[in-house]
Amino acid sequence: MGNREDLMAGAKRCLYEKGYGRTTARDIATASGVSLAAIGYHYGSKDALLNAALIEATAEWGAALAAVVTGASALSDDPEERFVAVWDGVRETFVEHRGLWAAQFEAIVQIEHAPDLERALAGVQKDGRLGLAALFQGLPEVPDTEEELARGTFYQAMLAGMALQWMAAPDQAPTGRDFLHGLRLVSGAVLKPAAA
Known part of the structure; x- marks a missing residue:
């Protein structure tokens, strides 16, 4: 790896x-074994490097999420059982990636003072949402x-x-079954026909 890659790995760590x-x-x-000056040379500032590292680390967590969704899809033909398995698997990813979620929430709290x-986060919102829509439908991409x-x-x-809880x-964080039960309750209430 070169200095740029070493800095990214160190920033994620x-x-x-x-x-x-x-x-x-x-x-x-x-953490990267690289000089302080290299941060400015390769990324412009520590904040720019941390922002890029946060986005890259989140994408890496996305690969773990994809593995969970793919694995759950293979477990059962029953959509409800797959739904429960996916959300239980998502919950398990938080164990390994706790530091990333803590860093994300911490960064979001500071966002009004960090244009x-x-x-950086606004720039990836749309792509992230489309990526999640594709992932949870088992598609490579969506329009x-x-x-x-x-x-x-x-x-x-x-x-x-779920991550915050x-x-x-x-x-006390919700399980896949908790989400399924809540979804049934909410969708039933939302989809009820209006009283005449």
């Missing part, structure tokens, strides 16, 4: 271990339509909500 706000340029340089971070964006937004909200109290 720091995000997992120290979080977004507590990671210093010196931390990244030490570069805001732009950029209002319907697919809505589907991806729903999955994104479920993921973030798991971070706060892992033993």
